[in-house]
Amino acid sequence: MVETLTIKDQIRKLIELQKLDGEIYTFKRDLREKPQNLAKLKEEFESKKVNLKAHEDQYKSLQLTHKALEGDMKSFDDNIAKANSQLSVLKTNKEYTAKLTEIENIKADKSLVEEKIINSYDAMDAAKAAIEKEKVVVAEEEKKYVAEKKVIEDSIKVLEDKARVLEVQRAAIAPLVPKISLGRYERVLQHTDGLAIVPVNNGVCAGCYMNVPAQVANQIKMNKELVFCETCARIIYLEEDL
Ligand SMILES: [Zn+2]
Structure with a gap:
């Protein structure tokens, strides 16, 4: 026939x-584009995390500086204790006065570092607040990203279903x-x-x-x-x- x-x-x-x-x-051309759309969307979302990452890095570096300052404080305290213990064995007034001056100098250096530590606490608090604020921004962006991703994934399913229906119709006509x-x-x-x-x-x-x-x-x-x-x-x- x-x-x-x-x-x-x-x-x-x-x-x-x-x-x-x-x-x-x-439909197939649209389907080929979808993975690229998904990748682009993910890339855009990842770029929204840049500020958060920067604040987190800053916080880590502040922590390291803070630790180093605390180390400095400890050596100042050790030096002051050592100098104090030496006072009692000093023979002359001159030596005694010199040692006192040395102790005062260490105390002056220590108080500078103390101030730096206070500032460092403030800077860490500020960085922490910035991290928390940015986390809210990222969470909002993530919600948007997940929703947009779902729209694309759903549209892939719809396109696949439509193409499948058409393929069935096609298979009925082609052999004729x-x-x-x-x-x-x-x-x-x-x-x-x-x-x-x-x-x-x-x-x-x-x-x-x-x-x-x-x-x-x-x-x-x-x-x-x-x-x-x-x-x-x-x-x-x-x-x-x-
Ligand atoms: Zn032609």
């Missing part, structure tokens, strides 16, 4: 297939077209962005918008074989002829 289909009937079937294939092509014609159509489809069969409108191919020579148009009218556009290689037909 299939082999007895006239060229006109074959073209009608191929037009039906083209409607489905055009949609399938669009003689194998040779179907093979030609599918080869063209692969090379023409999902548009393999087009009408000729006012002597112009609707696929590439180039003129179709009168001789080729006559060939179509003879309805003996599939006719291809000389420019874009798509199958061409005359609407008024069907």
Whole structure:
């Protein structure tokens, strides 16, 4: 039965297939873009964490400085204790006065470091507050990211379902077209962005918008074989002829 289909009937079937294939092509192209959209979204979200990371790094470095200052304090205390213990064994007033001066100098250095420690506590508190504030910002961004990600993931499912339905419809029509014609159509489809069969409108191919020579148009009218556009290689037909 299939082999007895006239060229006109074959073209009608191929037009039906083209409607489905055009949609399938669009869905598949959209589906190919989705992973890139997801990756871009993730990248954007990750970039929102930059400030948080900076505040956390700053806090870590403040902690290290603070620890070093506390170490300094301990050695000042040790030095003061050592100098105090030496006072009792000193023989002369001069030595005694010199030692007292030394102790005063250490105490002066110590009080400078004490001030730095107080400032360091303030700086750590500020950094901690900045971290907490930024965490709120990141949490908000994460909510948005998760929601947008879900929209894309859902749209992937919808596209996949639609493509599957169309593939089923396609599978019902394709076997009705003689194998040779179907093979030609599918080869063209692969090379023409999902548009393999087009009408000729006012002597112009609707696929590439180039003129179709009168001789080729006559060939179509003879309805003996599939006719291809000389420019874009798509199958061409005359609407008024069907
Ligand atoms: Zn063309």
